Amino acid sequence: MAYLELRDIKKSYFLGQEEFPVLKGIDLDFELGEFVSVLGESGGGKSTLMNIIGGLDRNFEGSVTISGEKLNHRKEKMLDAYRRGTIGYIYQSYNLISHLTVLDNVLISLDMTTLSHSEREARAKELLERVGLGDQMKKHPNQLSGGQKQRVAIARALAPDPEVIIADEPTGALDSQNTVEVLELLQEIAEDGKLVIAVTHSQDVANHGTRIVHLADGKVDGNSRIHDAYPVGQRTEKIQSKAMPLSASFQNAWKHFSHNFWRNSLIMIGTAIGLFAVLLFSGIGNGVNAYIQKQVGDLANPNYPTIMKNVVSNKEAKGKESSELMQSTMQTMMTDYKKATMSQDYLNQIKDVKHVKKVTPGYMFTNVTVSYQGNDIQTPQYQSWTPAYSDSIIKAGHAPKDGEIVVDKKTFAQKVSADNWKSIVGKDVDLTFVAYDENNVPKPITKTFKVAGVAESQTGAMAATTEATMHQVLEEAGANTDYTYASVEIADTKNVKAAVKDINAIQADGQKAFLAISVGSILDTINTIVSLATNVLAAISGISLIVSALMIIVTMYMSVSERTKEIGILRALGESKRDIRRLFTSESIIIGLLSAALALVMAYGLGFLLNTALYKIAKFNMIQVSVSNVIFTIIVALVISFLAALMPARRASRLNPIDALAAD
Numbered sequence: 001m002a003y004l005e006l007r008d009i010k011k012s013y014f015l016g017q018e019e020f021p022v023l024k025g026i027d028l029d030f031e032l033g034e035f036v037s038v039l040g041e042s043g044g045g046k047s048t049l050m051n052i053i054g055g056l057d058r059n060f061e062g063s064v065t066i067s068g069e070k071l072n073h074r075k076e077k078m079l080d081a082y083r084r085g086t087i088g089y090i091y092q093s094y095n096l097i098s099h100l101t102v103l104d105n106v107l108i109s110l111d112m113t114t115l116s117h118s119e120r121e122a123r124a125k126e127l128l129e130r131v132g133l134g135d136q137m138k139k140h141p142n143q144l145s146g147g148q149k150q151r152v153a154i155a156r157a158l159a160p161d162p163e164v165i166i167a168d169e170p171t172g173a174l175d176s177q178n179t180v181e182v183l184e185l186l187q188e189i190a191e192d193g194k195l196v197i198a199v200t201h202s203q204d205v206a207n208h209g210t211r212i213v214h215l216a217d218g219k220v221d222g223n224s225r226i227h228d229a230y231p232v233g234q235r236t237e238k239i240q241s242k243a244m245p246l247s248a249s250f251q252n253a254w255k256h257f258s259h260n261f262w263r264n265s266l267i268m269i270g271t272a273i274g275l276f277a278v279l280l281f282s283g284i285g286n287g288v289n290a291y292i293q294k295q296v297g298d299l300a301n302p303n304y305p306t307i308m309k310n311v312v313s314n315k316e317a318k319g320k321e322s323s324e325l326m327q328s329t330m331q332t333m334m335t336d337y338k339k340a341t342m343s344q345d346y347l348n349q350i351k352d353v354k355h356v357k358k359v360t361p362g363y364m365f366t367n368v369t370v371s372y373q374g375n376d377i378q379t380p381q382y383q384s385w386t387p388a389y390s391d392s393i394i395k396a397g398h399a400p401k402d403g404e405i406v407v408d409k410k411t412f413a414q415k416v417s418a419d420n421w422k423s424i425v426g427k428d429v430d431l432t433f434v435a436y437d438e439n440n441v442p443k444p445i446t447k448t449f450k451v452a453g454v455a456e457s458q459t460g461a462m463a464a465t466t467e468a469t470m471h472q473v474l475e476e477a478g479a480n481t482d483y484t485y486a487s488v489e490i491a492d493t494k495n496v497k498a499a500v501k502d503i504n505a506i507q508a509d510g511q512k513a514f515l516a517i518s519v520g521s522i523l524d525t526i527n528t529i530v531s532l533a534t535n536v537l538a539a540i541s542g543i544s545l546i547v548s549a550l551m552i553i554v555t556m557y558m559s560v561s562e563r564t565k566e567i568g569i570l571r572a573l574g575e576s577k578r579d580i581r582r583l584f585t586s587e588s589i590i591i592g593l594l595s596a597a598l599a600l601v602m603a604y605g606l607g608f609l610l611n612t613a614l615y616k617i618a619k620f621n622m623i624q625v626s627v628s629n630v631i632f633t634i635i636v637a638l639v640i641s642f643l644a645a646l647m648p649a650r651r652a653s654r655l656n657p658i659d660a661l662a663a664d
């Protein structure tokens with residue numbers, strides 16, 4: 001049994017229905033250590049036969065058996081592995097990859113071996129030294145002479161340590177000096193115990209080998225031995241081949257990307273602008289939301305929703321907001337005070353609601369008069385001071401202690417003294433309001449308090465004392481001391497919404513019991529509007545990403561056309577369809593990731609500049625690009641670049657390797 005056996009190989013090309021038989025039944029045996037020259041007339045089918053032996057052509061009849069194992073040319077993976085591990089190709093036109101250096105051209109065929117990075121580099125250098133190119137490794141193919149190029153091709157073919165070297169007219173383009181040198185190298189390869197099969201037109205070249213096979217009319221018409229095959233020594237360890245790892249695809253894609261950096265950077269800038277716009281609008285959305293949140297939070301603590309009693313039947317209340325229904329409660333207070341009050345037992349129901357930490361009850365009266373030195377000034381509200389008031393509303397003095405009062409800045413303090421409104425702090429004022437007794441009989445009350453502070457609340461002008469003080473005042477006057485108002489402490493801002501909803505859902509005697517609102521509810525509405533606006537803007541800018549995707553698609557298609565020959569070379573080296581696909585998707589992903597990086601730099605850079613400028617006006621960072629925005633951008637970039645490359649990559653992988661190799 002010979003090392004390589006060809007049995008009854010038949011191959012025809014078809015032009016339409018018409019059949020052109022090229023090989024009409026070839027039977028040949030080859031052994032390791034042989035240097036077989038294949039001669040024959042032009043168009044006689046020599047290259048066709050080499051493609052069959054080399055595992056590039058799958059469309060033929062007959063069998064190729066290697067080391068006793070028949071090649072199944074229907075199984076693409078088997079052929080990929082065969083080309084990777086067993087075959088090395090040398091072509092008349094060298095077929096080097098132009099954007100790679102000499103060293104990288106050799107390294108590429110080592111990507112599919114189990115050698116470590118340093119071992120691969122050492123082997124590539126050693127082979128280049130061996131072919132006399134030790135000092136040319138950093139050059140690109142276009143900087144080499146024909147002979148030098150062919151020697152790079154020989155080093156590349158030898159690199160993965162294949163048993164069979166197929167050389168298709170290796171000296172066809174060389175002068176006599178280079179021809180001799182290349183032939184000597186091929187002879188050395190055979191002497192090393194490998195099988196060299198070389199197609200040639202030249203009898204001189206053929207005479208260098210150990211055997212000459214002659215093809216004519218699609219058949220073998222001559223098979224003559226010139227001298228014995230070289231002895232095959234005991235082979236030391238053979239380099240193992242393996243499928244190309246993803247990392248190698250990325251490295252190769254990176255090399256091509258760097259080679260075409262300027263073209264790629266234009267695409268990157270285009271893509272980055274789209275991503276940047278999306279980022280910037282999202283950042284503005286975050287910033288404006290946070291700004292509003294802060295503004296509202298400064299007025300009242302969002303963790304303290306306000307509670308009043310509901311006085312409206314469920315039927316009437318249907319579809320109305322709690323804030324609207326509170327107006328009804330306030331009106332009821334003036335006609336049927338008792339109906340609007342909540343006993344401690346009644347309030348206790350709130351304590352059981354999830355997330356509620358503490359319930360602070362209080363009072364609220366409307367139509368109040370505050371008098372100071374003969375100035376009687378109407379104030380809309382007198383109520384108990386609650387922790388819901390954030391300290392930032394106190395513009396002078398401090399929050400009220402028992403027996404003290406906080407007055408409103410605009411409706412009172414500034415009316416007393418427009419310029420020196422702070423001077424009211426520490427003075428005594430009289431407060432007059434109407435409370436009600438158990439039978440709803442009005443009980444006008446006038447009481448003197450010391451002003452503890454001046455407040456400016458944008459949720460409503462008010463005068464406030466502590467709950468204990470109010471309770472005492474009401475009790476002294478014989479008025480109803482049941483509460484009409486409460487503020488509820490929720491531990492965590494994120495639970496406020498749920499707690500407010502639960503409190504609003506409590507029923508007593510078959511009717512809705514409480515009306516709960518929080519500044520959070522107001523915030524929610526504002527935030528929804530801001531988010532909607534910024535999302536619409538981000539989505540509009542996102543349209544530019546479609547343009548970016550189209551740009552990537554076009555560039556990738558162009559790249560496939562430009563690299564057709566390279567695809568053929570890589571397939572001949574043993575790369576699978578998947579490897580070719582990855583070569584293009586990886587490059588596109590690199591473009592996508594770098595675009596995202598560029599977009600981030602642009603967004604943070606411009607964000608910083610705008611924030612610096614706007615800070616002077618709003619004392620707030622209006623552009624806040626969040627981590628989730630960053631992650632979103634990277635994912636969008638990855639998805640777009642990956643999807644955009646899919647079709648071109650698929651086209652590349654489906655190219656017939658033989659046709660691809662024949663491309664100009």
Ligand SMILES: Nc1ncnc2c1ncn2[C@@H]1O[C@H](COP(=O)(O)OP(=O)(O)OP(=O)(O)O)[C@@H](O)[C@H]1O
Binds near residue numbers: 043044048049
């Ligand atoms: N893809 C193809 N479609 C149709 N015919 C083809 C195709 N490839 C090769 N042929 C034909 O098959 C025949 C054998 O071609 P092949 O390249 O194998 O010849 P060759 O012996 O290597 O020729 P040369 O010595 O000139 O390189 C030629 O007549 C050629 O025109």
